[in-house]
Amino acid sequence: MQAKMGKVKFIFFIIEIKKDMRGATLTDPDLFPNHWLIGGLFDAPDPNEIGIFRTWEMRILNQMQKRHGEIGPIYIFLGLTPFTFFHETPCLESLLRSQVNREKNFGYGFLKPWLGDGILISAGKKWQHRRRNLNSAFHFNILNSYFIMMREIVDEYKVSLSKRIKAGIKDFEFHDEFNKLSLQIINYTAMGSKLDYNDPLAETYRKDVDRIKRSLRVRANNPLLWFENLFFKLTPEGRKQLKIIKRLHKFTDAILDTRVKMFKNLNKEEIQEIKESYEAGKIKRSLPFLDNLLYSHFEQKEIDWEGVKEEMEVFMFAGHDTTTATSVFGLQFITENEEVLAKVLKEQDEIYGDSEMDDLKSMIYLEQCIKETLRLRAPVREYFRQIDQSPLQSSEGEIHISSKASVSIIADFIHHSEKHFENAFKFDPSRWASEKRRHPYAFIPFSAGPRNCIGQKFAMIELKLVLATILRNFKFQPKAKSEQMVIASDFISSPWPGCWISVSQ
Numbered sequence: 001m002q003a004k005m006g007k008v009k010f011i012f013f014i015i016e017i018k019k020d021m022r023g024a025t026l027t028d029p030d031l032f033p034n035h036w037l038i039g040g041l042f043d044a045p046d047p048n049e050i051g052i053f054r055t056w057e058m059r060i061l062n063q064m065q066k067r068h069g070e071i072g073p074i075y076i077f078l079g080l081t082p083f084t085f086f087h088e089t090p091c092l093e094s095l096l097r098s099q100v101n102r103e104k105n106f107g108y109g110f111l112k113p114w115l116g117d118g119i120l121i122s123a124g125k126k127w128q129h130r131r132r133n134l135n136s137a138f139h140f141n142i143l144n145s146y147f148i149m150m151r152e153i154v155d156e157y158k159v160s161l162s163k164r165i166k167a168g169i170k171d172f173e174f175h176d177e178f179n180k181l182s183l184q185i186i187n188y189t190a191m192g193s194k195l196d197y198n199d200p201l202a203e204t205y206r207k208d209v210d211r212i213k214r215s216l217r218v219r220a221n222n223p224l225l226w227f228e229n230l231f232f233k234l235t236p237e238g239r240k241q242l243k244i245i246k247r248l249h250k251f252t253d254a255i256l257d258t259r260v261k262m263f264k265n266l267n268k269e270e271i272q273e274i275k276e277s278y279e280a281g282k283i284k285r286s287l288p289f290l291d292n293l294l295y296s297h298f299e300q301k302e303i304d305w306e307g308v309k310e311e312m313e314v315f316m317f318a319g320h321d322t323t324t325a326t327s328v329f330g331l332q333f334i335t336e337n338e339e340v341l342a343k344v345l346k347e348q349d350e351i352y353g354d355s356e357m358d359d360l361k362s363m364i365y366l367e368q369c370i371k372e373t374l375r376l377r378a379p380v381r382e383y384f385r386q387i388d389q390s391p392l393q394s395s396e397g398e399i400h401i402s403s404k405a406s407v408s409i410i411a412d413f414i415h416h417s418e419k420h421f422e423n424a425f426k427f428d429p430s431r432w433a434s435e436k437r438r439h440p441y442a443f444i445p446f447s448a449g450p451r452n453c454i455g456q457k458f459a460m461i462e463l464k465l466v467l468a469t470i471l472r473n474f475k476f477q478p479k480a481k482s483e484q485m486v487i488a489s490d491f492i493s494s495p496w497p498g499c500w501i502s503v504s505q
């Protein structure tokens with residue numbers, strides 16, 4: 001019954017949007033077909049061909065922008081379903097800063113069997129409540145305690161890399177290296193446990209994250225697989241996903257179980273310490289983020305058990321795959337540019353003391369390199385919203401759009417705009433040093449407004465710490481140039497088939 005209602009609603013949704021869109025800027029038929037029934041269903045590239053989708057999407061948007069100017073939304077049909085692309089700052093500003101259009105689009109529903117209806121996906125009061133609750137775990141002083149835990153892990157990584165070099169290994173695939181490292185960091189800071197690098201369960205988890213991202217991309221690009229999860233589960237792709245999700249949950253459940261046992265053994269004073277720490281942002285010892293959730297669940301009764309599990313899945317995924325991408329692309333960009341590398345090392349020599357949190361503030365040039373990496377290789381290159389109320393307001397006027405539209409924000413596209421970034425395809429960290437004021441919505445790797453990335457400060461700490469530590473201690477020789485690398489875009493960007501770099505001491 002629910003499934004039937006879903007389909008009926010979907011048909012009304014299409015009819016309404018088709019009506020609303022009369023006279024709007026549609027893709028030109030020679031760029032992308034606009035057939036009234038199937039749209040461009042059979043013209044989107046095969047989602048299994050890695051790297052093709054990004055190039056195709058960027059090319060179409062580029063050509064559309066050339067033909068139709070910059071301001072208005074662009075509509076394109078995939079099957080019967082219209083997608084609306086916001087590709088200039090007034091549109092992006094009007095949507096991202098909006099307090100009413102905060103809902104994610106229907107595609108996020110595909111993530112629910114894996115990530116649940118947690119902070120990343122939920123809407124309305126539920127999201128507000130979760131966001132308020134979780135914000136406390138990212139207070140400045142708490143970040144400091146995460147830093148101490150991260151430093152421990154990064155130092156261990158330094159020793160492990162060094163040992164392997166001494167054992168005669170020269171070439172390393174850094175997407176894999178950093179992926180293990182980032183998972184270790186999120187696991188320790190957020191969940192409170194250390195992973196064994198060779199733990200087969202952790203290895204399976206990492207591989208399964210890759211598998212599910214690919215599978216989600218296949219589903220997102222094939223409207224025939226968009227039916228309710230109930231139907232999808234019966235398809236071969238759906239059955240495959242289900243198996244992967246089971247294994248992913250098994251891994252996180254095991255971590256959760258261990259922490260719960262520990263939490264239940266805490267005495268009253270220790271519980272009180274967690275309470276005070278989170279309320280006042282004062283930390284006496286390293287506290288994993290999960291304790292905040294457990295405290296909310298067991299002591300304050302503010303979040304149910306389902307909620308604890310949902311947020312745990314979200315943070316495990318969002319907290320490691322994004323930082324992996326940025327550190328690997330960053331390492332490649334920095335080490336292939338001799339001048340940039342020399343400046344990074346000079347800055348490190350001048351400021352790096354005993355590696356305290358305050359040192360990170362002085363890494364101004366390294367921060368510019370990270371921002372430039374996030375601009376050219378946004379890990380979350382595309383995200384979506386569902387419009388609830390139109391017109392939208394921007395500082396340059398109103399934006400009219402269907403009140404049911406599903407909007408795609410391609411950060412990757414605006415980040416490559418010559419209007420906002422001169423010589424936009426060049427890796428040039430110094431552009432961030434100039435006083436020139438940039439439109440705040442031209443650089444949106446962490447999204448912006450009320451639904452921006454809750455972990456962005458955490459991410460910047462990790463990225464600076466990882467890159468500074470390894471650049472200071474090793475010499476790098478990339479095996480390929482950035483331009484030669486294919487960018488896979490299965491939700492999170494990554495270099496395909498990897499990023500090989502020779503390392504010596």
Ligand code: HEM
Pocket residue numbers: 104119120121131314315318319320322323326378379380383384444445446447450451452453454455456458459
């Ligand atoms: C370079 C690293 C990162 C990048 C580029 C990044 C980017 C983003 C973006 C673009 C969004 C918005 C997604 C959307 O609207 O669908 C987002 C949301 C989010 N991110 Fe991050 N992220 C990073 C690191 C992290 C880390 C380290 C954590 C956790 C420790 C994290 C947790 C989250 C969460 C929970 C949300 C959902 C927030 C909400 O909807 O209220 N992210 N991130």
